[in-house]
Amino acid sequence: MLTLVGMNHRSASLELRERACFAEGDVPAALSRIRESTSATEALILATCNRVEILTRAKDGPNVAAEIRAFLARERGLDDETIDRHVYVHQGLHAVRHVFSVACGLDSMVLGEPQILGQLKKAYALAQESGSTGPVLDRLLQHALSTAKRVRTTTGISRHAVSVAYAAANLARTIFDDLTGRSALLLGAGKMTELAAKHLLSQGVTDLTVTNRTYARAETLADSLGGKAVPWDDFTRELARVDIVLTGTAAATPVLTKEHVRQALRARRGRPLFIVDIAVPRDVEPSVHDLPGVYLYDVDDLQDIVDEGLAERRVAAEQARRMLDIEVVGFDRWRQSADLGPTIAALYEHLHHVGHVEIERYGRRLQTLTPEQREVVLDLTRSLIQKVLHTPIVSLKSAAERGEAGPRAALYREIFGLEHGRPHATQTPQETADEAGSGPTHAIQGGKED
Amino acid sequence: MARVLLTVALVLHLAGVALAALGELRHRASAARAGGLVLLAAWAGELLTLIVLGVTAAAFPLRTGPEYLLVLGWFVLTLHLLLWFRSQVRAAALVLPPVAGLMVLSAFLFSAGKSQDYPLQTQGWFVFHTSIATAGVAALAVSFAMSLLFLVKERALKTKRSLRVLEMLPTLEALDRLGFQALLYGFPLLTLGIATGMVYSAAVHNRLWIWGPKEIFPVIAWAVFAGILWARFARGVRGRRSAILAIAGFAFALLAFVGMVR
Numbered sequence: 001m002l003t004l005v006g007m008n009h010r011s012a013s014l015e016l017r018e019r020a021c022f023a024e025g026d027v028p029a030a031l032s033r034i035r036e037s038t039s040a041t042e043a044l045i046l047a048t049c050n051r052v053e054i055l056t057r058a059k060d061g062p063n064v065a066a067e068i069r070a071f072l073a074r075e076r077g078l079d080d081e082t083i084d085r086h087v088y089v090h091q092g093l094h095a096v097r098h099v100f101s102v103a104c105g106l107d108s109m110v111l112g113e114p115q116i117l118g119q120l121k122k123a124y125a126l127a128q129e130s131g132s133t134g135p136v137l138d139r140l141l142q143h144a145l146s147t148a149k150r151v152r153t154t155t156g157i158s159r160h161a162v163s164v165a166y167a168a169a170n171l172a173r174t175i176f177d178d179l180t181g182r183s184a185l186l187l188g189a190g191k192m193t194e195l196a197a198k199h200l201l202s203q204g205v206t207d208l209t210v211t212n213r214t215y216a217r218a219e220t221l222a223d224s225l226g227g228k229a230v231p232w233d234d235f236t237r238e239l240a241r242v243d244i245v246l247t248g249t250a251a252a253t254p255v256l257t258k259e260h261v262r263q264a265l266r267a268r269r270g271r272p273l274f275i276v277d278i279a280v281p282r283d284v285e286p287s288v289h290d291l292p293g294v295y296l297y298d299v300d301d302l303q304d305i306v307d308e309g310l311a312e313r314r315v316a317a318e319q320a321r322r323m324l325d326i327e328v329v330g331f332d333r334w335r336q337s338a339d340l341g342p343t344i345a346a347l348y349e350h351l352h353h354v355g356h357v358e359i360e361r362y363g364r365r366l367q368t369l370t371p372e373q374r375e376v377v378l379d380l381t382r383s384l385i386q387k388v389l390h391t392p393i394v395s396l397k398s399a400a401e402r403g404e405a406g407p408r409a410a411l412y413r414e415i416f417g418l419e420h421g422r423p424h425a426t427q428t429p430q431e432t433a434d435e436a437g438s439g440p441t442h443a444i445q446g447g448k449e450d
Numbered sequence: 451m452a453r454v455l456l457t458v459a460l461v462l463h464l465a466g467v468a469l470a471a472l473g474e475l476r477h478r479a480s481a482a483r484a485g486g487l488v489l490l491a492a493w494a495g496e497l498l499t500l501i502v503l504g505v506t507a508a509a510f511p512l513r514t515g516p517e518y519l520l521v522l523g524w525f526v527l528t529l530h531l532l533l534w535f536r537s538q539v540r541a542a543a544l545v546l547p548p549v550a551g552l553m554v555l556s557a558f559l560f561s562a563g564k565s566q567d568y569p570l571q572t573q574g575w576f577v578f579h580t581s582i583a584t585a586g587v588a589a590l591a592v593s594f595a596m597s598l599l600f601l602v603k604e605r606a607l608k609t610k611r612s613l614r615v616l617e618m619l620p621t622l623e624a625l626d627r628l629g630f631q632a633l634l635y636g637f638p639l640l641t642l643g644i645a646t647g648m649v650y651s652a653a654v655h656n657r658l659w660i661w662g663p664k665e666i667f668p669v670i671a672w673a674v675f676a677g678i679l680w681a682r683f684a685r686g687v688r689g690r691r692s693a694i695l696a697i698a699g700f701a702f703a704l705l706a707f708v709g710m711v712r
Contacts, residue, residue, distance in 0.1 A: 159617075174619075266686075272622055295608070
């Protein structure tokens with residue numbers, strides 16, 4: 001049974017998420033504590049700024065959820081009420097579905113954001129290194145990661161801009177060949193311009209000039225961003241040189257006029273100029289946009305693009321969910337056929353056991369046989385068992401392909417009197433050979449398996 | 451024989467245009483690839499048509515208006531395929547193959563008319579002149595395509611509406627650069643084409659200049675392109691105004707062919 005216990009940006013406040021979070025270095029130790037203190041045999045911890053989730057797989061029981069909740073409470077010092085109110089639990093296919101959605105960014109604060117895929121990969125690597133994944137989590141995570149990649153390329157969910165700064169950088173990329181090494185001029189040294197400038201820098205812009213009415217603030221910001229500051233009165237000179245202008249002053253009237261830009265145009269020799277005005281009230285005269293080769297976008301323009309981007313993401317998310325439906329069913333089929341392993345093994349074991357007992361019972365009467373004849377009798381028994389089991393097993397496997405393995409396997413267990421994968425065994429099979437589909441452990445010596 | 455080949459090539463060409471456009475507009479990579487391959491087949495078909503035409507007439511297949519148009523269309527398609535295989539400017543598939551297709555279609559529709567007779571001793575000059583001029587116009591067609599895409603892109607940026615168009619087309623800078631580079635190839639070829647034409651005219655008609663569309667329009671086109679280049683080098687004028695002029699110049703260069711199909 002797969003169980004996922006966790007909290008995310010919807011269920012819990014940032015403060016609570018911070019408290020519940022596991023630092024990367026603590027994860028391996030926490031994973032081994034989970035496996036020691038609960039019935040989980042496989043475990044994974046995904047801890048990001050927007051979610052803390054513990055994914056486990058245990059052989060049995062609805063109790064795992066309670067155990068993991070208790071573990072979380074104990075580890076992070078959370079009381080029961082908090083856990084009840086802010087922690088969600090998904091089990092079985094719901095857990096599978098949740099992991100797939102998380103991987104695709106469908107459960108993220110910003111729909112379709114791509115960082116989560118890397119974070120999930122990291123969480124999986126940590127779990128693998130600390131030896132807390134097994135066949136089921138391995139399969140689930142690999143399936144989820146590859147599906148997420150496919151969903152991203154097919155639906156284009158991450159392509160559309162979802163913030164004003166992102167939209168501005170996207171626009172710059174449709175004008176300029178490459179943002180690497182481009183120059184930008186910042187008018188105003190406020191928080192908003194700083195944020196937008198950081199985004200441009202992360203896109204490769206290297207040459208940054210900052211100006212502000214109070215020169216000292218321009219200098220401070222220039223220092224922190226690795227640019228240079230120029231006095232306010234000199235900024236018009238920079239207009240002839242830079243590729244991008246970013247304005248965000250608190251001025252009540254436009255600080256950048258059509259005349260300023262027009263004068264710079266000749267020296268620019270036709271190079272395009274991209275101006276982003278994120279100030280309210282606006283810093284740049286709207287008529288600047290009419291000048292040839294000048295593209296002025298204000299907050300409203302960018303917000304329109306963001307809205308469009310969000311709408312596109314929602315459409316893509318719908319498509320992504322439909323793709324996930326199919327993938328979840330695919331994973332379920334795999335689970336079911338993997339679950340058949342113990343039933344099939346138990347069936348063989350049961351019949352071989354019956355055969356073994358009967359041969360023991362007839363032991364004395366068989367003593368008169370030569371070793372060759374004895375061998376023939378053993379062969380006959382084995383062959384009989386194989387023949388009898390052949391059709392039921394083929395039928396069970398085809399039921400699994402139709403997704404009906406569960407009830408069918410239960411029926412077989414009932415008919416043959418198998419208890420949890422083990423008949424009335426006289427010998428205890430190795431504990432390690434469990435659901436992963438190992439063959440019978442108690443068989444007539446030399447019995448062939450198929 | 452040539453007619454059958456041309457029909458097949460034309461059908462392939464138009465099918466390729468449709469597939470490539472579908473691929474670009476709807477982001478279908480498989481359609482775009484199929485379109486490219488069908489266009490390649492059309493290219494081969496057109497080349498074969500030209501060879502058959504040349505062999506049948508035992509002359510370079512540039513004697514009649516339709517032949518000019520076919521060679522021109524084939525040249526434009528050649529340049530498109532080169533661009534398509536070598537660069538990321540996939541959006542050119544929306545302009546160049548249709549332009550080339552129109553040329554081939556015209557070649558198909560117009561009757562051959564009177565073929566140009568030329569004295570045998572001038573055949574070398576004639577072939578030189580016509581192939582240079584046609585190659586030049588083909589390069590200018592690339593410039594035209596890039597300029598057209600530039601205008602669409604620039605308009606999208608100015609109206610701030612069609613985000614989809616913005617994302618689909620190459621960057622504004624790339625379109626400007628490619629259009630200009632094509633012009634840098636096309637302009638010298640056009641100049642040479644006009645000059646060799648005058649030499650040929652002098653040799654055959656004993657006149658350097660004849661007042662016909664075949665002569666007047668290329669010279670107007672040449673003046674337009676010269677103007678673009680001068681403005682760009684001397685005054686740094688580029689972008690929208692250059693693009694509009696490049697489109698106008700290409701239209702004039704094309705009009706020269708009207709003189710041949712008359």
